[in-house]
Amino acid sequence: MEKLAKKYNVQLSVAMRSPERPPELMSTAQALRKFISKHTIDGYENVVSSLEVLLGMESKHPFEWNYLNKGTHEEERMEEFDRTVVKDMIELLEQIDDTIMNR
Numbered sequence: 001m002e003k004l005a006k007k008y009n010v011q012l013s014v015a016m017r018s019p020e021r022p023p024e025l026m027s028t029a030q031a032l033r034k035f036i037s038k039h040t041i042d043g044y045e046n047v048v049s050s051l052e053v054l055l056g057m058e059s060k061h062p063f064e065w066n067y068l069n070k071g072t073h074e075e076e077r078m079e080e081f082d083r084t085v086v087k088d089m090i091e092l093l094e095q096i097d098d099t100i101m102n103r
Helices: 002-007 025-039 045-060 062-070 083-101
Strands: none
Touching (some): 025 062, 045 062, 045 083
């Protein structure tokens, strides 16, 4: 987001559970999608579509989404996450990062 912040006045509104923890992925992804969509920033259309795919995964794969938000050490897990789904989510995040960093 630093790249966007240098070129645009980026102010994202994100929800946080506590001041000691970073914002959750869902809140950050929603805020970034809203900012880019609202400002119609050329060259970032695929970022918006990637964010929409990522955000859609929350309802399809809530266990994996929770894993990305909290990590593996914060609570007992009753089931194993699907590594393929997590890999797909991480690849989407890397694609978003690459697009933003290379603009």
